[in-house]
Amino acid sequence: MPRTFLVIDIQNDYFSGGALPLWQAAETEARIIAAIAQARSGGDKVVLVQHISKDRTGLFANGAPGTALRPAILAAAADAPIITKRYADAFQDTELAKHLDVDSELLICGMMTQNCVVFTAMSAVAESFQRRVVADLCTAPTEPVHRIAVSALRSKLDVVTVEEAFV
Secondary structure: OOEEEEEEOOEHHHOOOOOOOOOOHHHHHHHHHHHHHHHHHOOOEEEEEEEOOOOOOOOOOOOOHHHOEOHHHHHHOOOOOEEEEOOOOOOOOOOHHHHOOOOOEEEEEEEOHHHHHHHHHOOOHHHHOEEEEEEEEEEOOOHHHHHHHHHHHHOOOEEEOHHHHOO
Protein backbone atom coordinates (compact mmCIF):
# COMPACT_ATOMS: atom_id res chain seq x y z
CA MET A 1 0.00 0.00 0.00
CA PRO A 2 1.43 3.41 -0.92
CA ARG A 3 2.11 5.78 1.97
CA THR A 4 2.40 9.51 2.31
CA PHE A 5 4.18 11.19 5.18
CA LEU A 6 2.27 14.45 5.70
CA VAL A 7 4.27 17.11 7.58
CA ILE A 8 2.10 19.99 8.78
CA ASP A 9 3.23 23.56 9.49
CA ILE A 10 6.86 23.31 10.61
CA GLN A 11 7.15 27.10 10.38
CA ASN A 12 9.29 29.75 12.06
CA ASP A 13 6.39 31.29 14.02
CA TYR A 14 6.23 28.13 16.17
CA PHE A 15 9.86 28.32 17.31
CA SER A 16 11.79 30.44 19.78
CA GLY A 17 11.51 34.09 18.71
CA GLY A 18 8.35 33.39 16.68
CA ALA A 19 4.81 34.61 17.25
CA LEU A 20 3.67 31.42 19.03
CA PRO A 21 6.53 29.21 20.27
CA LEU A 22 5.40 25.66 20.97
CA TRP A 23 6.43 23.10 23.59
CA GLN A 24 9.56 21.21 22.45
CA ALA A 25 9.38 22.66 18.94
CA ALA A 26 13.09 22.17 18.17
CA GLU A 27 13.12 18.59 19.49
CA THR A 28 10.00 17.77 17.47
CA GLU A 29 11.55 19.28 14.35
CA ALA A 30 14.69 17.13 14.80
CA ARG A 31 12.58 13.98 15.12
CA ILE A 32 10.57 14.94 12.01
CA ILE A 33 13.76 15.46 10.00
CA ALA A 34 14.94 11.97 10.97
CA ALA A 35 11.49 10.57 10.11
CA ILE A 36 11.57 12.22 6.68
CA ALA A 37 14.80 10.30 6.00
CA GLN A 38 13.14 7.08 7.19
CA ALA A 39 10.07 7.75 5.03
CA ARG A 40 12.20 8.37 1.97
CA SER A 41 14.35 5.29 2.52
CA GLY A 42 11.15 3.25 2.75
CA GLY A 43 9.81 4.66 -0.51
CA ASP A 44 7.13 6.83 1.08
CA LYS A 45 6.01 10.08 -0.50
CA VAL A 46 6.59 13.21 1.61
CA VAL A 47 4.23 16.20 1.43
CA LEU A 48 4.78 19.46 3.31
CA VAL A 49 2.00 21.80 4.42
CA GLN A 50 2.43 25.52 5.05
CA HIS A 51 -0.17 27.78 6.67
CA ILE A 52 -0.32 31.29 5.21
CA SER A 53 -2.79 33.80 6.59
CA LYS A 54 -4.74 36.27 4.50
CA ASP A 55 -3.72 38.90 7.07
CA ARG A 56 -0.66 41.12 6.62
CA THR A 57 0.22 40.98 10.32
CA GLY A 58 0.14 38.36 13.07
CA LEU A 59 0.62 34.61 13.02
CA PHE A 60 1.60 33.36 9.54
CA ALA A 61 1.21 36.79 7.98
CA ASN A 62 1.67 36.54 4.23
CA GLY A 63 5.30 37.32 3.39
CA ALA A 64 6.47 37.54 7.02
CA PRO A 65 9.58 35.59 8.11
CA GLY A 66 7.54 33.61 10.67
CA THR A 67 5.47 32.08 7.90
CA ALA A 68 8.46 30.38 6.24
CA LEU A 69 8.89 26.65 6.50
CA ARG A 70 11.97 25.76 8.50
CA PRO A 71 15.15 25.49 6.40
CA ALA A 72 16.09 22.07 7.80
CA ILE A 73 12.66 20.69 6.87
CA LEU A 74 12.97 22.08 3.35
CA ALA A 75 16.44 20.56 3.02
CA ALA A 76 15.31 17.15 4.28
CA ALA A 77 12.31 17.12 1.91
CA ALA A 78 13.89 19.08 -0.94
CA ASP A 79 11.64 17.90 -3.76
CA ALA A 80 8.44 17.41 -1.75
CA PRO A 81 5.35 19.29 -2.85
CA ILE A 82 4.32 22.15 -0.56
CA ILE A 83 0.62 22.60 0.00
CA THR A 84 -0.43 26.09 1.09
CA LYS A 85 -3.45 26.29 3.37
CA ARG A 86 -5.47 29.01 5.07
CA TYR A 87 -7.47 26.81 7.46
CA ALA A 88 -6.57 24.26 10.14
CA ASP A 89 -7.69 21.39 7.87
CA ALA A 90 -4.96 20.90 5.26
CA PHE A 91 -7.57 19.48 2.86
CA GLN A 92 -9.91 22.48 3.03
CA ASP A 93 -9.67 24.58 -0.15
CA THR A 94 -6.28 23.08 -1.10
CA GLU A 95 -4.84 20.70 -3.69
CA LEU A 96 -3.65 18.20 -1.04
CA ALA A 97 -5.89 15.31 -2.13
CA LYS A 98 -4.47 15.52 -5.67
CA HIS A 99 -0.99 14.76 -4.29
CA LEU A 100 -2.11 11.54 -2.58
CA ASP A 101 -2.44 8.09 -4.08
CA VAL A 102 -5.84 6.42 -4.02
CA ASP A 103 -6.10 3.89 -1.18
CA SER A 104 -2.94 5.23 0.42
CA GLU A 105 -2.01 5.40 4.05
CA LEU A 106 -1.43 8.84 5.54
CA LEU A 107 1.15 9.22 8.29
CA ILE A 108 0.31 12.61 9.78
CA CYS A 109 2.55 14.76 11.96
CA GLY A 110 3.26 18.39 12.72
CA MET A 111 2.29 21.43 14.65
CA MET A 112 -0.32 22.10 16.43
CA THR A 113 -1.55 18.73 17.67
CA GLN A 114 -4.86 20.09 18.97
CA ASN A 115 -5.60 22.18 15.89
CA CYS A 116 -4.08 21.56 12.46
CA VAL A 117 -3.11 17.93 13.09
CA VAL A 118 -6.53 17.03 14.52
CA PHE A 119 -8.54 18.89 11.88
CA THR A 120 -6.50 17.42 9.02
CA ALA A 121 -6.60 13.87 10.38
CA MET A 122 -10.35 14.07 10.99
CA SER A 123 -11.23 15.90 7.77
CA ALA A 124 -14.11 14.43 5.79
CA VAL A 125 -11.77 14.29 2.77
CA ALA A 126 -9.22 12.29 4.77
CA GLU A 127 -11.77 9.57 5.56
CA SER A 128 -10.98 7.85 2.25
CA PHE A 129 -7.42 7.21 3.43
CA GLN A 130 -6.04 4.99 6.17
CA ARG A 131 -4.85 7.61 8.67
CA ARG A 132 -2.28 7.28 11.43
CA VAL A 133 -1.13 10.19 13.55
CA VAL A 134 2.49 9.94 14.68
CA ALA A 135 2.15 11.40 18.18
CA ASP A 136 5.83 11.90 18.99
CA LEU A 137 6.22 13.91 15.78
CA CYS A 138 3.61 16.45 16.90
CA THR A 139 3.58 19.29 19.39
CA ALA A 140 1.29 21.96 20.84
CA PRO A 141 1.60 25.15 22.92
CA THR A 142 2.09 23.09 26.10
CA GLU A 143 2.70 19.47 27.00
CA PRO A 144 -0.75 19.03 28.61
CA VAL A 145 -2.50 20.40 25.51
CA HIS A 146 -0.50 17.98 23.32
CA ARG A 147 -1.27 15.01 25.56
CA ILE A 148 -5.00 15.82 25.78
CA ALA A 149 -5.22 16.12 21.97
CA VAL A 150 -3.39 12.82 21.46
CA SER A 151 -5.65 11.10 23.97
CA ALA A 152 -8.75 12.42 22.21
CA LEU A 153 -7.41 11.35 18.81
CA ARG A 154 -6.85 7.80 20.08
CA SER A 155 -10.61 7.41 20.53
CA LYS A 156 -11.14 8.12 16.80
CA LEU A 157 -7.97 7.19 14.87
CA ASP A 158 -4.85 5.08 14.95
CA VAL A 159 -2.19 6.98 16.93
CA VAL A 160 1.33 5.58 16.79
CA THR A 161 4.92 6.35 17.71
CA VAL A 162 7.62 7.01 15.12
CA GLU A 163 9.03 3.53 15.80
CA GLU A 164 5.65 1.95 15.05
CA ALA A 165 5.17 4.07 11.92
CA PHE A 166 8.52 3.26 10.34
CA VAL A 167 9.16 -0.42 11.24
